[in-house]
Amino acid sequence: MKQTLLFTDALKLKRPDAFHVMLKPSGSACNLNCTYCYYLEKSKLYEKNPGSGMKMSDELLEIFTRQFIDAHQVPVVTFTWQGGEPTLMGLDFYRKAVDLQKKYAGGKKIENSFQTNGTRLDDDWCRFFKDNNFLVGISIDGEEHNHNHFRRTRSGRPTFARVMKGIEFLHKHDVEFNTLSVVNSYNVHFAAETYRFLKKTGSGFIQFLPVVEFENEHNTPGNLRLIAPIHQDRPRVAPFSVPPAQYGKFLITIFDEWVRNDVARYYVQIFDAALANYAGENPGLCVFNDTCGDALVMEHNGDVYSCDHFVYPEYFLGNILDTPLIELVKSQSQFDFGVDKRNKLPRYCLKCDLRYFCHGECPKHRFLSTPEGEPGLNYLCEGYKLFFRHAEPYMKFMAEELENKRAPANVMTWIRNKENQVVKPIVPGRNDPCPCGSGKKFKNCCMGLPIYRT
Numbered sequence: 001m002k003q004t005l006l007f008t009d010a011l012k013l014k015r016p017d018a019f020h021v022m023l024k025p026s027g028s029a030c031n032l033n034c035t036y037c038y039y040l041e042k043s044k045l046y047e048k049n050p051g052s053g054m055k056m057s058d059e060l061l062e063i064f065t066r067q068f069i070d071a072h073q074v075p076v077v078t079f080t081w082q083g084g085e086p087t088l089m090g091l092d093f094y095r096k097a098v099d100l101q102k103k104y105a106g107g108k109k110i111e112n113s114f115q116t117n118g119t120r121l122d123d124d125w126c127r128f129f130k131d132n133n134f135l136v137g138i139s140i141d142g143e144e145h146n147h148n149h150f151r152r153t154r155s156g157r158p159t160f161a162r163v164m165k166g167i168e169f170l171h172k173h174d175v176e177f178n179t180l181s182v183v184n185s186y187n188v189h190f191a192a193e194t195y196r197f198l199k200k201t202g203s204g205f206i207q208f209l210p211v212v213e214f215e216n217e218h219n220t221p222g223n224l225r226l227i228a229p230i231h232q233d234r235p236r237v238a239p240f241s242v243p244p245a246q247y248g249k250f251l252i253t254i255f256d257e258w259v260r261n262d263v264a265r266y267y268v269q270i271f272d273a274a275l276a277n278y279a280g281e282n283p284g285l286c287v288f289n290d291t292c293g294d295a296l297v298m299e300h301n302g303d304v305y306s307c308d309h310f311v312y313p314e315y316f317l318g319n320i321l322d323t324p325l326i327e328l329v330k331s332q333s334q335f336d337f338g339v340d341k342r343n344k345l346p347r348y349c350l351k352c353d354l355r356y357f358c359h360g361e362c363p364k365h366r367f368l369s370t371p372e373g374e375p376g377l378n379y380l381c382e383g384y385k386l387f388f389r390h391a392e393p394y395m396k397f398m399a400e401e402l403e404n405k406r407a408p409a410n411v412m413t414w415i416r417n418k419e420n421q422v423v424k425p426i427v428p429g430r431n432d433p434c435p436c437g438s439g440k441k442f443k444n445c446c447m448g449l450p451i452y453r454t
Contacts, residue, residue, distance in 0.1 A: 021064075023297075095128070119162040146190055150186065179201060192254070286307075291338045
């Protein structure tokens with residue numbers, strides 16, 4: 001398919017104003033061994049060069065900090081720390097990071113977000129987060145039985161109690177946090193329970209991430225077990241992956257509760273993103289953008305890849321010790337990676353009346369064929385169609401409220417009015433035939449019933 005180059009694409013290729021880099025200062029190292037984790041085995045990519053011990057050096061931290069801040073043409077710059085498990089670097093590393101951010105800020109406001117499994121949090125960590133205004137993301141998959149099903153330690157022990165203890169420390173120090181829940185083959189069957197539990201944790205911003213991974217049947221670069229679907233025509237979906245239709249029903253169940261009770265009280269990322277797309281705004285979620293490529297990942301040694309979900313040798317862009325970060329971000333390879341999300345949509349998607357909601361979702365999930373046999377259909381398409389079709393009337397109302405500068409939360413009153421509306425019967429004249437079909441006049445039959453009284 002011929003590549004489409006829009007004016008906005010050309011601007012991005014010249015120099016993006018802002019972009020995200022997910023930092024992996026401890027690489028894939030983690031104190032847990034979650035069954036569905038796609039990142040644990042990335043250590044195999046560095047088996048031939050173990051000298052760094054999977055820990056970012058202070059020298060590299062300073063180089064990245066300077067390059068990252070200098071590359072941004074916006075007043076606010078956000079550092080995103082993830083893993084593996086980023087707390088394995090220790091507090092002193094992040095104290096150094098904050099000092100370097102202040103050194104190179106150059107008048108820009110610096111923010112930090114920190115995604116953790118929560119099991120290692122204590123007073124010291126949470127005091128640091130509070131003092132430095134870190135936004136913390138907690139990985140938790142729902143109630144105890146949901147969470148412990150796949151999220152366990154390396155020795156197979158459950159982790160729920162330790163995560164909840166970590167959340168207690170966050171509350172104790174008044175640290176702002178949100179939750180990230182992986183929707184998988186198990187907890188997909190407990191939608192309402194999961195949503196209500198997450199609200200009880202005190203999370204005001206709830207993220208759901210559908211897991212879809214592919215198991216290796218052939219040798220691949222890096223000898224990875226979980227692979228990108230480019231390696232085979234019909235990749236074998238891992239058993240912990242969320243089934244498409246069930247995922248759609250999961251979203252519908254939670255949406256029905258949220259749209260009736262919780263709009264503007266709790267923010268569910270996928271609902272906010274869908275509404276933004278319906279209203280013609282930026283969804284703020286890469287998988288629902290028409291193009292991607294603005295969210296890269298940097299490993300512990302400075303290696304940069306196109307995306308957190310594409311840390312494979314084929315998507316290696318370079319190392320910031322050899323090539324400045326901004327050159328990797330605006331490279332032709334990364335540009336092509338980003339616009340391919342739009343340009344490689346199959347015709348089936350291009351003509352879909354719900355396309356504006358998802359824009360084909362994540363390219364990693366596009367390994368099915370369309371009914372016409374064209375490759376590139378998203379594995380989760382069936383589920384997304386169920387959800388978007390169900391949510392569309394409510395999205396329409398909320399988008400109209402936004403357009404008229406009114407609160408989308410008005411949808412809750414709108415729904416209650418619709419569902420509680422009593423349909424009043426048409427009252428016949430006194431001498432008209434009774435609508436019950438008795439053949440009598442209305443005045444001699446049902447006229448006195450309560451339903452006809454005003």
